[in-house]
Amino acid sequence: MVAMSDTLPATPRRTRLERARRLHVVLALLVGLVALISLNVGATGFSLVNVIAKTLRGEALSRMESVVLWDIRLPRLVMGLLVGAALATSGAVMQGLFRNPLADPGIVGVTAGGMLGATLAIVLGGMLPAGLLAMTGGTLVPIAAFAGSWLTTILLYRVSTRAGRTSVATMLLAGIAFTALAGALVGILIYKADDSQLRDLTFWNMGSLAGANWVKLASAAPIILAALVGAMLLGRGLNGLALGEATAHHIGIPVQWMKNGAILAVAAASGAAVAVSGGIGFVGIVVPHLLRLATGPDHRALLLNSALLGAALLVAADMIARVVIAPAELPIGIVTAVMGAPFFLWILLRQRGVVDL
């Protein structure tokens, strides 16, 4: 054996994975902190601290306090946490699946399909029979958006899967085609739309958590949570996939099952997120990328950290959206774009060479 000096450090340094796992705790605390502050902050100026003090003294809350806390801030907080976690984790999973740090859930058609569904609901919703309309009420658009994103994902999956094997490259290209097609259909619908429908569409596109209520959460939360739990199981598989599909297969990863699982989780999580909150961008790309730079690309920790950081960031962004032009409100998609884009550029400029396409 060729003798070389092995530099064996006396005690092995903490691995990146261990640091990433410690980050779980830090981020969980951050989420808790941001959540509490978010409940404390709002245009009406009601403070959570006062509410807690009152409850401890045995005083009843005023009607206003009760509504603000239970019907406005709390559902909004929960939705922000869920949507933020869903978008960030979906981004990380997509990047792992497509082996590219620029992938986002839109690649599997979720965003385009969701937008098409929402546009159909907004523009043609009035054509539904009055009884049906009354029944669905404000949930027509989210339901249509969710259905739209699922249908698109299923279609894309069918197109790129042959003989039980999904070609990721085909999916990427087909996704581009579908997005263009969906865009064209949306364009036709936009033409048909009247003034108020157009405005509704514009706002939907910019994303907002303002419509959060317990009804929407009751349907979106189980889907998102189930998808997130499922996504967490993909960690080892996505690591292996980074070496290429053939090698992933060689080391024992059931590649096709993983792809199915990943696409399912992403379609569910980001489909539900887009359905209830519209088009919020950047979270899916910026959050996983930040975490990779901080503690490495090991998916076993990256997926959970993405969920936590995404949740915290989105709730923080929502706080800004609610407060900065009170009593009016900024669509949250604007906040994430304004926060996300320059920051992302800054990161890229400082870390040239790390992103290898």
Next chain:
Amino acid sequence: MTRRMYNTLTALMVALVAACAAWSLNADESTAKEAAPADVLSIGGDVTEIVHALGQGHRLLARDTTSTWPPEVRDLPDVGYMRQLSPEGVLSVGPSLILLAEGAGPPETLEVLRAADIDLVEVNGGFDAEAIAAKIRTVGAALEVPEQAEALARDVTLALDIALADAAAQTGPRKRVLFVLSAAGGKLTVAGENTGAAAVIRMAGGVNAAQGFDGYKQLTDEAASVAAPDVIVMMDRGGNHDATADLLFSLPALAITPAAETRALVKIDGLKLLGFGVRTAQAVTELNATLYGD
């Protein structure tokens, strides 16, 4: 390097969150404000006009972005675009009564407001005198000034009747009027049938040059020249009248229309023209005067 970035990021986040917390502590004072006479939030430019016309302007706490008249309402806080109201934002101005023009929303926000035990009064729309009178009566009832409302409704209906009669008394050919919502990028968005603009044009004794479609749509260049408008009407957004006229009549779509020959461009305040509130009679008279000269 990454450790430092990580720390910077954490510090930034903490600062951001602390800023919001500090803001919230400062904002505590606003809740204590027990608005004595002012207790009404008015959503919709036409509704706000009516509130003022009923002499109840002092009761307004805040308004929405479309409420631009009379000028003093612009000093009130703006809760944002009427179709995308934020529930907490609305609650923060502390109204006990909210007057909602048609189309205010979204429905989730209205639900939360109802849950907060705030009175929501919906003021339905419409493009004719009866609709305007109904609006006035609804607002008057909500504000508990029914007699003033009745009086105002009568006055407005009368004014409008007079304006319509004047317009109808016009002899001679009717002028063809094209309402242009926007000419951005050289593309004309105009008012077809079933729009407020079409209704006003008709009331002012004109003929809507853009026929055959509903709502505000884009007109192709050829369709615009076939429409052959005699007069172009636009909303007044400030700015130089001549410059707008130059721009408009240099467009190939309009350059060969009768309107171009006489540079017949009329600009009227958008809320006055299309709000269907208390100034509609005025708008009709103004438009009629411009069309046929008096």
Next chain:
Amino acid sequence: MLVARNIHVSLGTSRVLDGLSLSALPGQITCIVGPNGSGKTTSLRAITGDVPYTGQITLGGKDIATLKPRELAALRGVLPQASTLAFPFTVNEVVQIGLHHGTSGDHDGITRAALRRVDLLKYADRPYQDLSGGEQQRVQLARVLAQVWEPVVDRTPRWLFLDEPVSSLDIAHQLQVMRIARDFAGAGGGVVAVMHDLNLTAMFADRVILLAGGACLATGSPAEVMTSPLLSRAYGCDLQVGRTPPPGTPFLLPHLAALAAE
């Protein structure tokens, strides 16, 4: 034992493997050699389940078509000819990716030992993408070794399938890698390597399979297979085994480098 019977593989419209049959025994290094286009890599890909094939391939008595990826991974490790890495993992992390469930618990120990075998322990915390091509190939070998660290488990021999394992390495590291293969076989594991380099094959192989035109031309010990007539026929040019070039022309055989080091 690895047995492949009557394997046909078509890629696109061309028939790459035409009724190939071969076998390999554990405890031996079996090298597959042949000219470009003879189907060497394709035969390995069929054995590792990367391309669809007709025919039967059994490993340790089990038909590989019936085995799940996890079961296959417990039996054999595969070193591909070239690897990509999509994200900035460190060398240590890449080797760890190879560790599959159920190996002996000391993951960290195995990773370090594997890196030491390929002489790259000092780079353990470096980003994989910063290494040279040859170094990256050795890291991949470490990963494969970590995956099947024990050459024999529960009396079942495990296998290394190596696709041109030394093509981007310098002589010293070529010898190091071949010795790793020999140690693995010596401990009871099976090694099947697709090789370009006939000299290294001659030095280390226990059995040689010579492919030409998608089928097996000859099998046997190196001495039996690597004869001038057989090699010339397979490679399509006049090859002279065992002769030295005219004096004055420098030539260097790895055989002698090995002898000097030992």
